[in-house]
Amino acid sequence: xxxxxxxxxxxxxxxxxxxxxxxxxxxxxxxxxxxxxxxxxxxxxxxxxxx
Amino acid sequence: xxxxxxxxxxxxxxxxxxxxxxxxxxxxxxxxxxxxxxxxxxxxxxxxxxxxxxxxxxxxxxxxxxxxxxxxxxxxxxxxxxxxxxxxxxxxxxxxxxxxxxxxxxxxxxxxxxxxxxxxxxxxxxxxxxxxxxxxxxxxxxxxxxxxxxxxxxxxxxxxxxxxxxxxxxxxxxxxxxxxxxxxxxxxxxxxxxxxxxxxxxxxxxxxxxxxxxxxxxxxxxxxxxxxxxxxxxxxxxxxxxxxx
Numbered sequence: 308x309x310x311x312x313x314x315x316x317x318x319x320x321x322x323x324x325x326x327x328x329x330x331x332x333x334x335x336x337x338x339x340x341x342x343x344x345x346x347x348x349x350x351x352x353x354x355x356x357x358x
Numbered sequence: 359x360x361x362x363x364x365x366x367x368x369x370x371x372x373x374x375x376x377x378x379x380x381x382x383x384x385x386x387x388x389x390x391x392x393x394x395x396x397x398x399x400x401x402x403x404x405x406x407x408x409x410x411x412x413x414x415x416x417x418x419x420x421x422x423x424x425x426x427x428x429x430x431x432x433x434x435x436x437x438x439x440x441x442x443x444x445x446x447x448x449x450x451x452x453x454x455x456x457x458x459x460x461x462x463x464x465x466x467x468x469x470x471x472x473x474x475x476x477x478x479x480x481x482x483x484x485x486x487x488x489x490x491x492x493x494x495x496x497x498x499x500x501x502x503x504x505x506x507x508x509x510x511x512x513x514x515x516x517x518x519x520x521x522x523x524x525x526x527x528x529x530x531x532x533x534x535x536x537x538x539x540x541x542x543x544x545x546x547x548x549x550x551x552x553x554x555x556x557x558x559x560x561x562x563x564x565x566x567x568x569x570x571x572x573x574x575x576x577x578x579x580x581x582x583x584x585x586x587x588x589x590x591x592x593x594x595x596x597x598x599x600x601x602x603x
Contacts, residue, residue, distance in 0.1 A: 310411075321473065325469060340583070
C-alpha cells in the first residue's frame with residue numbers, strides 16, 4: 308500500500324466510490340441481460356408449443 | 359468495410375450474432391486495461407509536488423469525464439441515425455448508453471468534489487465546467503426518465519432524440535467551458551494532442567491505459583445493454599401481439 312499521507316481519506320474514498328459505481332452498473336447490466344434473455348426464451352418456447 | 363455493409367448491423371439479428379463474437383474479447387480487454395492502469399497509477403506512480411497523493415484521482419476522474427461527454431455524443435450520433443434512417447437498433451443503442459453515461463457523470467462529479475476539497479478548499483463551486491457537468495447529469499436523468507415514461511417505443515425514440523440534441527450543447531460546454539470562459543477553479547485540459555499541455559509522462563502513460571479501459575468498458579456495456587434492449591423490445595412486441603390476438 309503506498310503512503311498516501313494526509314490525503315489518504317480523499318484518495319481512498321474516490322477509488323471506493325468509483326469502483327462501487329462501476330461494479331453496480333456492470334452487475335445490473337449482467338443481471339438484466341440474463342433476466343430478459345430467459346424471459347424471451349420462455350415466451351418463444353410457449354409460442355412454439357402453441358403452434 | 360463498404361459503406362453499405364455498415365447498415366447490416368441495423369438488423370437486430372445480425373447485431374446480436376456479431377456481438378456474440380466481439381463482446382467477450384472487448385469485455386476482457388476492458389478488464390485487463392482497467393486492472394493494469396489502476397494498479398499502475400495507484401501503486402507505482404509518485405506523488406505530485408503540488409497535489410501530493412491526490413494526483414492518483416486523475417486515473418478515475420479524467421477517463422470518467424471523457425466518457426461522460428463522449429457517451430452523450432455517441433447517443434447524439436445514434437439519435438440522428440434513428441431520426442434520419444429509422445433504424446431501431448440505433449435508438450436502442452442510445453437508450454442502452456444513457457445509464458452508463460449517468461454512472462460516468464456521477465463518478466466525475468464525486469471524484470471531482472473529493473479532489474476539489476483538499477486542492478481548492480471546497481467540494482463544489484459554480485464554476486463553468488462544474489456547472490455544465492451538473493446540467494449534463496440532469497439531462498442524462500431526464501433522458502432515462504423520458505424513455506421509461508413513454509410506452510410507445512417509436513414516440514419515445516423520437517422525443518429522446520430531440521432531448522439528446524438539446525443536451526449536446528451542455529455536453530460540448532462541459533468539454534470547452536474552460537476555454538469559453540476564462541474563469542473558475544477548474545484548470546484546462548490535462549491531455550491534448552498538443553504535447554505541451556499534457557501531464558508529466560510518469561502520470562501520462564498509466565492515464566492512457568485507464569482511458570483505454572474506460573472506453574472499452576463503455577463499449578462492452580453498451581453492446582451488452584443494446585442486446586438486452588433488442589430482446590426486451592421483442593418481448594414487448596410478442597406480448598402486444600398476444601393481447602390483440
